[in-house]
Amino acid sequence: MRRAARWWATTLMVAASTAPVSGQHIEWRSYSGDSGSTKYAAVDQINPSNVAKLRIAWRRPAVDPSLVKLDPTLTFSRNFRATPLMIGGVLYAPNGVGLVEAFHPQTGRTLWVQQPPAGGPETLRGDSTRGVAYWRSGTEERLFVQRGETLMALDPKTGRPYPGFGTGGAVSLRHGMEPYRWTGAPQVCRDVVIVGSSMSDSPPNKEGTPGDVRAYDVRTGRLRWTFHAIPREGEFGVDTWKNDSWRYTGHANLWSLLSVDEQLGYAYLPLSSPTSDMYGGHRPGDNLFSDSLVCVDCLTGKRVWHQQLVHHDLWDYDLPAAPVLADITVGGRRVRAVVQVTKQAFAFVFDRVTGQPVWPIEERPVPRSTTPGEQTSPTQPFPTKPPPFDRQGVTVDDLIDFTPELRAAALEVVKNYVIGPVFTPPSIKTAEGTKGTIQLPGSVGGADWQGAAFDPATGMLYVPSIAAPFVADIVPGNPKQTNLTFTRGTREFPPAVMGLPLLKPPYGRITAIDLNRGEIVWSVPNGNGPRDHPLLTHLNLPPLGNPGRSAPLLTRSLLFVGEGDPIMVARERVPPSLPLSLAPSAGDRTFRAYDKATGKALWETDLPAGTTGAPMTYVVDGKQYVVVAVGSREHPAEFIAFSLP
Numbered sequence: 001m002r003r004a005a006r007w008w009a010t011t012l013m014v015a016a017s018t019a020p021v022s023g024q025h026i027e028w029r030s031y032s033g034d035s036g037s038t039k040y041a042a043v044d045q046i047n048p049s050n051v052a053k054l055r056i057a058w059r060r061p062a063v064d065p066s067l068v069k070l071d072p073t074l075t076f077s078r079n080f081r082a083t084p085l086m087i088g089g090v091l092y093a094p095n096g097v098g099l100v101e102a103f104h105p106q107t108g109r110t111l112w113v114q115q116p117p118a119g120g121p122e123t124l125r126g127d128s129t130r131g132v133a134y135w136r137s138g139t140e141e142r143l144f145v146q147r148g149e150t151l152m153a154l155d156p157k158t159g160r161p162y163p164g165f166g167t168g169g170a171v172s173l174r175h176g177m178e179p180y181r182w183t184g185a186p187q188v189c190r191d192v193v194i195v196g197s198s199m200s201d202s203p204p205n206k207e208g209t210p211g212d213v214r215a216y217d218v219r220t221g222r223l224r225w226t227f228h229a230i231p232r233e234g235e236f237g238v239d240t241w242k243n244d245s246w247r248y249t250g251h252a253n254l255w256s257l258l259s260v261d262e263q264l265g266y267a268y269l270p271l272s273s274p275t276s277d278m279y280g281g282h283r284p285g286d287n288l289f290s291d292s293l294v295c296v297d298c299l300t301g302k303r304v305w306h307q308q309l310v311h312h313d314l315w316d317y318d319l320p321a322a323p324v325l326a327d328i329t330v331g332g333r334r335v336r337a338v339v340q341v342t343k344q345a346f347a348f349v350f351d352r353v354t355g356q357p358v359w360p361i362e363e364r365p366v367p368r369s370t371t372p373g374e375q376t377s378p379t380q381p382f383p384t385k386p387p388p389f390d391r392q393g394v395t396v397d398d399l400i401d402f403t404p405e406l407r408a409a410a411l412e413v414v415k416n417y418v419i420g421p422v423f424t425p426p427s428i429k430t431a432e433g434t435k436g437t438i439q440l441p442g443s444v445g446g447a448d449w450q451g452a453a454f455d456p457a458t459g460m461l462y463v464p465s466i467a468a469p470f471v472a473d474i475v476p477g478n479p480k481q482t483n484l485t486f487t488r489g490t491r492e493f494p495p496a497v498m499g500l501p502l503l504k505p506p507y508g509r510i511t512a513i514d515l516n517r518g519e520i521v522w523s524v525p526n527g528n529g530p531r532d533h534p535l536l537t538h539l540n541l542p543p544l545g546n547p548g549r550s551a552p553l554l555t556r557s558l559l560f561v562g563e564g565d566p567i568m569v570a571r572e573r574v575p576p577s578l579p580l581s582l583a584p585s586a587g588d589r590t591f592r593a594y595d596k597a598t599g600k601a602l603w604e605t606d607l608p609a610g611t612t613g614a615p616m617t618y619v620v621d622g623k624q625y626v627v628v629a630v631g632s633r634e635h636p637a638e639f640i641a642f643s644l645p
Helices: 002-007 065-070 242-247 404-414
Strands: 055-061 085-087 090-094 100-103 110-113 133-137 140-147 150-154 170-172 187-189 192-195 213-217 223-227 259-261 266-270 292-297 303-308 324-330 333-341 347-351 361-365 379-383 437-439 453-455 460-466 470-476 486-488 508-514 519-525 552-554 558-561 590-595 601-606 616-620 623-630 638-643
Touching: 065 110, 085 616, 090 140, 133 187, 187 259, 187 266, 259 324, 292 333, 324 453, 347 379, 453 552, 460 552
Parallel strands: none
Antiparallel strands: 055 638, 085 090, 090 100, 100 110, 133 140, 140 150, 150 170, 187 192, 192 213, 213 223, 259 266, 266 292, 292 303, 324 333, 333 347, 361 379, 437 470, 453 460, 460 508, 470 486, 508 519, 552 558, 558 590, 590 601, 616 623, 623 638
16 A cells, blocks of 8 residues: 555646636537537638648657656557547547546647546556536536546545545446446536446347437536436337347447537437447347437436437437437428438438427338348438438449459459348358458448538538448347347458458548538548559559548538548458558548638648547637547547637
């Protein structure tokens, strides 16, 4: 005990007070700018006339040097997911090991660093998360951060834990059979703080822990409510789990981010697929509330309304992004809407009070599974407006065809796979037959955690997306290892064709949607893509787009978007035969500002690594800054801030 105390005697508090507040400030008080996840700031000091003058104002490593001094052997992921908050003239963000750091918005200088738990150097180990949450009532204020299996409440002025919250400022998030983990960001609604969870996509058996969503009292840490992502006996929706499969099925968790409407007191939960994500013969039925947008009362957790966007999921088409709260005008009627973008490249638009679709949703027939024991839903929901913001399904007309040789090679590759429209089910991989189903968008395609940005002045929604195919293959389960009849296979990306993607470009794009009319206004490739490949250079091609997970940032006149970094792709998902640059999360180091009215790129800069976190902006003492997290396998993770000279 004494040894641990001596080890922690070196204080991590660099400063006990925040930066002074003076002059004009525009804050960024929530992970996505506001609790409605619009990623919008009503500021345009940086605008089309001067954006070309942007330069780096400061840089900051993902982990403060004071922590590294405590443990020189400290290592951490370079997939740095964090987005800072700016409140009261101070930036707050989780660092590369999940502890909160406060730093100066004009210089990046450290103000304080959260102390790790007592116990020795091993307590420094941790992973980055997307962000922290802030709550204030009168003179009371809290920062909330989830790290590992713990939710903590901190004093924003000092970084010290609030002893009245849980035990010593922390509550345990461990529930059920699985260890708790999450890389999202807590969300405050009134006087509760809400958290989701991350779970394995590949459980060993059909049994699993349900991905229940929980809310805790912001002052005491007491558990206020639990929403059952998989209904229990007697609860609404349990009849959608035939053969009592609700009793053992797990997941349907909230792995991404949520949004809240403080005025209504509602939280909007985008839930994911149940176990297992590519075979569901053991869970017949539509399987509520998997793949559903669920509106709950913030103070009670009671369901207000829900909409299931994928029935009986076999495609890993969980809802991947925070729903966007958007006030729009449709047919002369003002609508308080909520927009859910999806992996299958839909933007579903609902009245966020009632849950009714703003435009009709049609249940359309989809291909049926040929896998023994599988009971696919005969239909899936398709919104009639807006149109899909990226391609859906695969035909031979989608294969790369820049040259006759490329076309012939692509046709040869696709002979080994099942192709078809969106919602074509996974297929059994065999030694002599098919290698699986080429799914487009893939399970990491369409929209992902980066979500969308919304302009409340114009009603425009901006969606970065990924046109990345994915091989959905399943194999018979080994009875010695699993009680699943079929398990997912290698889940590889389709083979490269002479070093190029199997399908036509664009491989990544940005789409602007007028939500007042439900129409696409413009769509542009995001990035150059492989246009400089030796087989293509003589063709003088336009930008082909990069398939990167790139989050948007919107101001009054500009749209900032990076291209993502390949580090966001798990290595095991990229087979040795496939270059990492062709993987669905591959991107490049370029960070751009687009004219949001036209999609024209007005400024770009090459960063030392690709973007890994969502960018944010703020104004302090009358000066605007833009901050983004970067990292790669070749470059340490850091924050980079831009401003005008």
